[in-house]
Amino acid sequence: MAHFxxxxxxxxxxxLDERLAVDTLQKVLSTEYWIPKNINFLWAMGMxxxxxxxxxxxxxxxxxxxxIPDTKLAFDSVNHTIMGEVGYGWLWRHMHGVAASxxxxxxxxxxxxxxxxxxxxxxxxxxxxxxxxxxxxxxxEAFSGYMLPWGQMSYWAGxxxxxxxxxxxxxxxxxxxxxxxxxxxxxxxxxxxxxxHVLLMPLIIMALIVLHxxxxxxxxxxxxxxxxxxxxxxxxxxxxxxxxxxxxxxFNPVFLSKDVFVMSIYFIxxxxxxxxxxxxxxxxxxxxxxxxxxxxxxxxPEWYFLWSYEILRPFSKxxxxxxxxxxxxxxxxxxxxxxxxxxxxxxxxxxxxxxxWILVVDMIVLTxxxxxxxxxxxxxxxxxxxxTFILLWAVLPFITKMEKPVxxxx
Amino acid sequence: xxxxxxxxxKALGAFAGLGALGALYAAKRTWDPLPSVKAAGFTxxxxxxxxxxxxxVDKWRGKPILIIKVAKNSKPNEAPNGNNKxxxxxxxxxxxxxxxxxxxxxxxxxxGCIPDYFSDKHKFICPCHGGQFNAAGEVLKAPPPSPLVxxxxxITGNKVVLGEEGPEYKKLKESGLVA
Ligand code: HEM
Ligand code: FES
Numbered sequence: 001m002a003h004f005x006x007x008x009x010x011x012x013x014x015x016l017d018e019r020l021a022v023d024t025l026q027k028v029l030s031t032e033y034w035i036p037k038n039i040n041f042l043w044a045m046g047m048x049x050x051x052x053x054x055x056x057x058x059x060x061x062x063x064x065x066x067x068i069p070d071t072k073l074a075f076d077s078v079n080h081t082i083m084g085e086v087g088y089g090w091l092w093r094h095m096h097g098v099a100a101s102x103x104x105x106x107x108x109x110x111x112x113x114x115x116x117x118x119x120x121x122x123x124x125x126x127x128x129x130x131x132x133x134x135x136x137x138x139x140x141e142a143f144s145g146y147m148l149p150w151g152q153m154s155y156w157a158g159x160x161x162x163x164x165x166x167x168x169x170x171x172x173x174x175x176x177x178x179x180x181x182x183x184x185x186x187x188x189x190x191x192x193x194x195x196x197h198v199l200l201m202p203l204i205i206m207a208l209i210v211l212h213x214x215x216x217x218x219x220x221x222x223x224x225x226x227x228x229x230x231x232x233x234x235x236x237x238x239x240x241x242x243x244x245x246x247x248x249x250x251f252n253p254v255f256l257s258k259d260v261f262v263m264s265i266y267f268i269x270x271x272x273x274x275x276x277x278x279x280x281x282x283x284x285x286x287x288x289x290x291x292x293x294x295x296x297x298x299x300x301p302e303w304y305f306l307w308s309y310e311i312l313r314p315f316s317k318x319x320x321x322x323x324x325x326x327x328x329x330x331x332x333x334x335x336x337x338x339x340x341x342x343x344x345x346x347x348x349x350x351x352x353x354x355x356x357w358i359l360v361v362d363m364i365v366l367t368x369x370x371x372x373x374x375x376x377x378x379x380x381x382x383x384x385x386x387x388t389f390i391l392l393w394a395v396l397p398f399i400t401k402m403e404k405p406v407x408x409x410x
Numbered sequence: 411x412x413x414x415x416x417x418x419x420k421a422l423g424a425f426a427g428l429g430a431l432g433a434l435y436a437a438k439r440t441w442d443p444l445p446s447v448k449a450a451g452f453t454x455x456x457x458x459x460x461x462x463x464x465x466x467v468d469k470w471r472g473k474p475i476l477i478i479k480v481a482k483n484s485k486p487n488e489a490p491n492g493n494n495k496x497x498x499x500x501x502x503x504x505x506x507x508x509x510x511x512x513x514x515x516x517x518x519x520x521x522g523c524i525p526d527y528f529s530d531k532h533k534f535i536c537p538c539h540g541g542q543f544n545a546a547g548e549v550l551k552a553p554p555p556s557p558l559v560x561x562x563x564x565i566t567g568n569k570v571v572l573g574e575e576g577p578e579y580k581k582l583k584e585s586g587l588v589a
Binding site: 163179180183184186192294296313315317375379 | 471
């Protein structure tokens with residue numbers, strides 16, 4: 001039964017707790033959310049992602065004050081107004097561009113960490129799936145943002161990517177024109193991608209981050225040995241003062257301080273890039289205004305889309321689209337394609353160890369091949385790497401089915 | 411009592427569902443191309459005075475139009491798919507005033523980049539994924555699955571109007587040569 005102490009001072013701790021249950025909230029969400037001790041800096045990547053999303057939001061708000069979503073004005077509003085006239089406008093633009101690029105590096109590290117340690121199994125399937133939804137949403141967010149400066153790369157990337165929706169021989173040109181609101185990318189196209197980039201996608205991403213955190217709460221994070229920890233038992237030890245014996249620490253303030261340490265190093269590197277090496281995140285071709293009558297000599301997506309783009313390239317149109325679609329969705333199914341019950345680091349898991357490292361190398365090769373022109377030996381390497389990617393996923397259920405139980409896991 | 415609640419629940423659900431469908435439809439229509447965008451655009455090409463084997467570019471409905479007055483000998487220097495016949499003999503060319511022209515929408519049928527014309531090789535090469543076409547717009551090398559598309563046209567004297575279907579266009583269309 002609700003009880004309100006008439007003598008509690010407004011906004012005092014007691015007053016707030018009676019109305020908002022702040023004590024319970026704080027316990028559930030932070031001081032009694034238990035984190036295993038047996039983890040390493042790779043477990044800080046999630047919080048780094050959350051912080052980088054914060055940076056994107058903040059810098060984006062400032063850019064939004066001067067950006068104009070009009071095909072005639074957009075290019076100058078970015079390249080003249082924001083970069084030249086607005087005080088510190090360049091800072092927001094470079095922070096936004098660099099963050100948009102490095103966020104994908106961190107996402108890939110975060111995903112590969114999850115794969116390496118088997119953190120998508122035994123109660124953690126929804127963490128993985130919500131994470132993949134975040135990956136797809138971030139991709140949509142990055143793509144829609146890339147359209148906004150209305151430079152040559154914006155225009156032609158917009159052309160090529162929206163054409164994917166004609167779905168090859170199905171020739172759904174009506175669908176493509178519907179997505180664009182025009183026969184070719186134009187004002188209607190810029191307007192709707194602007195809306196997606198500054199409102200709808202950020203809203204979806206924020207909702208998904210809440211979901212992602214929610215899916216983590218009950219299974220808790222995994223650890224370096226994939227050990228199944230009795231969190232209640234270990235928490236009791238901690239609370240009883242046996243901090244040395246307990247296998248866990250509270251998220252706040254103990255674990256958070258470690259997170260903040262890794263984040264600080266990350267931000268030192270990040271701001272170094274923002275101030276001294278922002279150019280890697282700015283494609284020179286996009287400093288030419290969009291020209292519907294001239295395709296740039298060599299077009300390619302931003303580095304983080306290259307691996308899946310390269311899976312599209314070596315095949316004929318229809319096969320390429322199928323392969324590309326496959327690459328987009330296959331990671332969602334990882335928790336169900338991995339048939340082994342082992343939750344353990346890949347290097348203790350027999351053939352899966354090789355599977356993991358071949359996947360990593362293959363994705364790097366695909367990324368490099370996606371950047372070079374589609375010619376001669378590059379086409380051959382690209383084709384082999386694309387087939388390797390597909391075959392890896394085809395063999396995954398079989399090699400994991402054969403896997404022997406790892407000592408210590410059930 | 412629970413029947414009543416059931417009924418109200420269903421009625422509410424039905425109305426809310428109708429409203430949601432209506433909202434979805436409105437949202438779909440909002441994304442549709444505007445009438446001003448769809449209103450057919452026409453472009454008139456004047457073909458007198460073009461030089462042979464040189465690429466000319468015009469624009470129709472925002473899309474690039476590629477025009478070549480095809481030379482008598484327009485064999486591609488090399489055709490990875492074996493189709494290295496002389497483009498001048500191609501039935502897709504449009505005859506105007508005793509000359510043959512390639513008039514196509516300049517968007518690669520793979521994913522829509524504009525292919526570059528190399529007049530010495532008598533072929534187009536697409537900058538995006540390396541597709542190739544001959545001087546009549548036929549595919550010489552994948553990934554593009556089909557020839558460059560011929561827009562609807564009508565011949566009047568030495569001029570060609572794009573956006574209108576003349577008898578020559580209809581004939582090509584019937585023989586399945588426009589796309
Ligand atoms: C882009 C926004 C994302 C944010 C803000 C985010 C945030 C977080 C946070 C804070 C954690 C807990 C700490 C940690 O283990 O690092 C976490 C865990 C996890 N995330 Fe993400 N994440 C994002 C994207 C993804 C993606 C794309 C995937 C992969 C599909 C993913 C899969 C996972 C998994 C499997 C865990 C559990 C790790 C474990 O149990 O050891 N997340 N995430
Ligand atoms: S768009 Fe021309 S080959 Fe892909």
